[in-house]
Amino acid sequence: MRSWTRAEVPSLVELGHGEGGLPSVHDVRADARVVLPPTAGGDRPTASMYTCGITPYDATHLGHAFTYLAFDTLTRVWLDAGVEVRTAMNSTDVDDPLLERAQRDGVDWRELAERQQELFRSDMEALRILPPDSWVAVTERIAPIAEAVERLLESGDAYRLGAPDAEGDDVLFDTTRARQFAVGAGSRTDAATMLELTREFGGEPDRPGKRSPLDPVLWRAARPGEPAWESPVGRGRPGWHVECTVIAMDELGAPFTVAAGGRDLRFPHQEMQGHHALALGAPLFSRARLNAGLVAYEGEKMSKSLGNLVLVSRLLEAGARPAAIRLALLDHHWRADWEWHDHELEAAEARLDRWVAWSTLPDDDPSLGESVVPWLRATLADDLNTPAALQAVDAFIERAPADEGSLAAIDALLGIDLCGGA
Ligand SMILES: [Zn+2]
Known part of the structure; x- marks a missing residue:
């Protein structure tokens, strides 16, 4: 979909300053500093970055802005170093939190998503954050995501699980088959924390019939009153992690250089994306995984439920430059x-x-x-x-x-x- 207008980036080379050096940054998975992109002798270096985008219902608070600014800085440093950069980002424009908000406010979920995406565009443009080369809404990629889920079923990396309130079966990812699951994946996440985070992010660890409590939904079968699309795996809609896996691999190929997102996405979201990609046959999802820090507001976590979101648009309206x-x-x-x-x-x-x-x-x-x-x-x-x-x-x-x-x-x-x- 349309992103936003790109700010001019002056060239320091043209002003006689030569090129900058490649940055070394902290990779979460290696838990170490790495030079990115890895240097390949002679050729002009290239880098590709996938950034997890917003779920368009509470855009754009300072936590979002801080995350996208972090990866904007990385992009700018790469450009200054003569790196050829390609970037992609998604918008989770169909998901539970968005649908719940739309229902609560009595608005159509598509309208809510479009309005919030428009606000995000104007905030990003005002902040001069460079737009991704591809900004992809999940609803634009339903067919390839469903096709990936079908392949995971065929390879035995996914299984069907009946849902009493749904028209058909949900499809879940079988984490018991995943290689090196979380352990050794650099996330340093212990089993109890993984379980807790799965619950916090709506992963229903106690759902009967799951092979592992951590197994995430790849495809959610249609429920009454929820949006759904026809697909080879049944009528329904994509799960959260697999959407990013498919969009990133379609836009950038795998492995790409950097998977980027806020630290709250480290588990389960980024971890699952990586495993979905491996199960889909990629040798590796991304070479590095970068996580931006989280922003709280005067002692409390910034969240819509606490009513303490600091929105970029509000600050701008109040006259902030x-x-x-x-x-x-x-x-x-x-x-x-x-x-x-x-x-x-x-x-x-x-x-x-x-x-x-x-x-x-x-x-x-x-x-x-x-x-x-x-x-x-x-x-x-x-x-x-x-x-x-x-x-x-x-x-x-x-x-x-x-x-x-x-x-x-x-x-x-x-x-x-x-x-x-x-
Ligand atoms: Zn994502």
């Missing part, structure tokens, strides 16, 4: 869990004022030749250390005038266009 929201989020390390406090935005607005004031000071002596480019490149290549990058700019503007290269680097790498009225 998008670049200030960006700076407030970039001031936290992408892997850290942290709490949003309202004063963060004030501090970011003040920082943005200082940067804008600096950007308009004339560079009386360009021959000095110093620029912030190497500082930004060094901090960001070091596990995308954006807080250190912001401090590097703070320190730089105290001692040097604004030069073209620095302004372009702040735009290209941090997404802050000081000259374009940030």
Whole structure:
């Protein structure tokens, strides 16, 4: 489906700064820092990234924005390093939470999804987050997902399970057949935690007839009042994990470079995607798995049920500058869990004022030749250390005038266009 307008990314090469280096980032599965993409001698490096998208019913809170900004930063660092980048993302536009919300509010689920996707587009565009090359709604890929489920049934990696309230059988993934399930998969998730997370994410571990309590639904048979599609595996709709597996493999091939998402997706969502892919014959789903930290609000988990979501659109309506929201989020390390406090935005607005004031000071002596480019490149290549990058700019503007290269680097790498009225 349509994504959103891409912000310009200036080229530092064209300004005579050469290319940046490849970043080293923390891979959850290896539980180690890895250089991405892995270097292949001689050729121009390529990287592909699949990011788990929103379920369009509570877009876009700061937790979403923080996650997508983390992977936007990675994309920008790759582009600066001359990497050819291809990205894809889904939108879970048919799923239980969305359907429940639509029913509660008395609106059509399709309308709710479209409205929230539109809001997400405008928020992402305002924040200058680069759009994915493909943004795919699950409802656009029902047939290939059903076909993958059929293949999993044929290979014995899936089984049918009767559901009393449904027209036909659900299809579940058999995790007892999965190689190295969770253990050794770098998620360091123990059995009790896996069970608890399965329950929390609606995986019904106690459902009678399951081969393992952890087995997720691949295909949910039609229930009264729920949307459903005809398919070779029966009338129904896709399960959550398999949709991402199929969309990622269709768009990027497997293995692709990075599977990206918030830390709350580590289990079961990302773990199951990887196993679905292996069962579908991929040698590996992704080379690395990256998880962004979670954002709480003044001491509590940010959630719709607690009524404490901080929405990007609300902050913008209240007059916050998008670049200030960006700076407030970039001031936290992408892997850290942290709490949003309202004063963060004030501090970011003040920082943005200082940067804008600096950007308009004339560079009386360009021959000095110093620029912030190497500082930004060094901090960001070091596990995308954006807080250190912001401090590097703070320190730089105290001692040097604004030069073209620095302004372009702040735009290209941090997404802050000081000259374009940030
Ligand atoms: Zn996903």
